Amino acid sequence: MLHVDLHVHTIYSGDSLITPKILVDALHANSFLKTVAITDHNTLEGYRYVSKLATAYEDILVLPGIEAATPRGEIIIIGTEERPPRPATPEELVEFAEQRNAVTIIPHPYRAPSGLGDYAKHLRPTAIEVYNPTAMPILNRIALRLAKEMNLPQIAASDAHHIKDLGAAYTKIDAAQNMDEILKAIKNGKVQPVQNPKT
Numbered sequence: 001m002l003h004v005d006l007h008v009h010t011i012y013s014g015d016s017l018i019t020p021k022i023l024v025d026a027l028h029a030n031s032f033l034k035t036v037a038i039t040d041h042n043t044l045e046g047y048r049y050v051s052k053l054a055t056a057y058e059d060i061l062v063l064p065g066i067e068a069a070t071p072r073g074e075i076i077i078i079g080t081e082e083r084p085p086r087p088a089t090p091e092e093l094v095e096f097a098e099q100r101n102a103v104t105i106i107p108h109p110y111r112a113p114s115g116l117g118d119y120a121k122h123l124r125p126t127a128i129e130v131y132n133p134t135a136m137p138i139l140n141r142i143a144l145r146l147a148k149e150m151n152l153p154q155i156a157a158s159d160a161h162h163i164k165d166l167g168a169a170y171t172k173i174d175a176a177q178n179m180d181e182i183l184k185a186i187k188n189g190k191v192q193p194v195q196n197p198k199t
């Protein structure tokens, strides 16, 4: 089982303190978390720096991702190095990802103001983030209900903006440490959300 943090921000997000070097050093030092998706706000620049630094370590895998804003709320796309169009509607982002074999995750669906809320029900995302430590417990519970109602795979992720939060929640994925395998496993629901691993 692979342990993957699918939602991590670097300084290129503008609201995170995590530099590429701090992140790669932390992954190197971490014994169980070696795979992350960089999901900066509307940019893949941080991903490019992190993945470049990570090439020095055979056991670290960095997935390209983005947390893209739409007028309705945010959508995470993982699995393509291409930047989605902006502005874009949620529907356009889901289609953009599908065309590239990437996955879409609805992050913190009920956290204001950037969650898509019930609008997610109009979309066909790959998965729902059912646990995000930055969202209130009640909002995470409603997110879990949404995933069950939509019958979609459940993701947990840290949404880390400080390095101490890396891996504060993560997803167990039944896949080899390889991007195509990981994307396929998410699509097939071979995932298990893990909350509060340290407690």
Ligand SMILES: [Zn+2]
Binding pocket: 007, 009, 039, 067, 107, 159
């Ligand atoms: Zn985020």
